[in-house]
């Protein structure tokens with residue numbers, strides 16, 4: 001089952017590469033249906049388009065023109081395969097695992113479009129937000145901040161309404177928070193520090209997991225981003241105003257929390273318990 005999940009993940013990863021290449025340059029992901037070489041524009045035969053394997057056999061070059069193929073292609077396929085295998089191993093073939101797999105694939109695409117083009121495509125941010133809200137009706141989003149609302153209003157929602165409310169609240173809280181951070185940064189520094197794409201991406205993540213896990217993602221992403229960003233600026237001699245792909249850090253944190261969020265929460269509570 002884990003091997004099957006890995007292979008399915010490779011295939012979806014291959015499709016993600018098409019999205020990562022085409023969405024930032026406003027090309028359709030459906031037409032042309034067949035992949036083509038970005039350099040010579042010739043169609044790629046199916047046997048040269050097998051995930052991972054073709055890259056190795058062709059030694060990272062186009063068969064027709066010899067142009068080198070970006071290492072991003074096998075990397076995205078491999079990462080997506082590993083994510084699916086990891087989810088199947090820990091959660092089995094459940095609706096929860098399927099939702100997490102879909103989320104991870106969208107996040108992978110966001111990480112790489114942000115890293116390569118500084119773009120977070122609306123297809124993934126707005127589209128992901130809509131999917132997150134819709135899926136909350138099928139797979140329950142565990143209550144966190146929304147339970148406070150029900151407590152205050154002394155009402156008991158149906159499980160479905162409770163889940164949708166947490167999802168919507170997650171989107172509103174984190175979309176709002178990043179929008180406020182973006183405004184504050186602009187007022188103080190006079191330049192954009194956070195893109196509108198980051199705001200939409202935070203709302204999308206909130207809609208999938210609700211307030212609790214998304215807070216963890218944001219904390220991890222900001223911490224990792226500032227540590228690595230500072231290192232790049234110091235070691236690479238770049239200016240402080242250099243725009244860093246915050247979405248990439250946020251995405252990496254989202255993958256970690258999706259796979260190991262429960263364990264991180266347990267570790268946190270244990271350390272709090274040990275300290276008390």
Ligand SMILES: [Zn+2]
Nearest residue numbers: 037040062065
């Ligand atoms: Zn070519």
